[in-house]
Amino acid sequence: MKLKLKLLTPVLLIIAVVMVSCTQNKTINDLENKLTEVRLKLKNCQDKYHALTHVLSEELNAGIVINSIDGITIEANQAYLDMLGYNLDEIQKMTYQQLTPEKWHAMEQDMFENYVLKNGFCETYEKEYIRKDGTVFPIQIQAWLIYDEQGNPWRLFGVVEEIKED
DSSP states (O other), X not given: OHHHHHHHHHXXXXXXXXXXXXXXXXXXXXXXXXXXXXXXXXXHHHHHHHHHHHHHHHHHOOEEEEEETTSBEEEEOHHHHHHHTOOHHHHTTOBTTTTSOGGGHHHHHHHIIIIIHHHSEEEEEEEEEEOTXXXXXXXXXXXXXXXXXXXXXXXXXXXXXXOOOO
């Protein structure tokens, strides 16, 4: 009987290792499938974003910007970059607060907390921006929240137009 148990123990160990390996392979396959699904969703979102920003840029000749919730610029169209005098790499290292004169910071924080976060958007309002060369100029802006899959605020989508004096 002892001999049978000694032979059976390595066999059970091998079976256990094979079972764990199969379970891990299933988990890896599940993760790979989920990653593929996420990549497809991301590609779809990117395609929709580019189509939307193209239409808005062409029709409105407006600056389009997407910021993280904490204000860091994630993406911007050429009209937005031209308006401010920065290239995309430069602007992605900045927040909208850095582009805004300090006198507007409290009003804009209030707008974000009391309108955008509560309603998902804000009506068009006016403020000023600072160009790369230091020039301060008036703009009008409207912003909308973009939500993640769980319904949490994820990004800010803004349409910005320079107010030109006649």
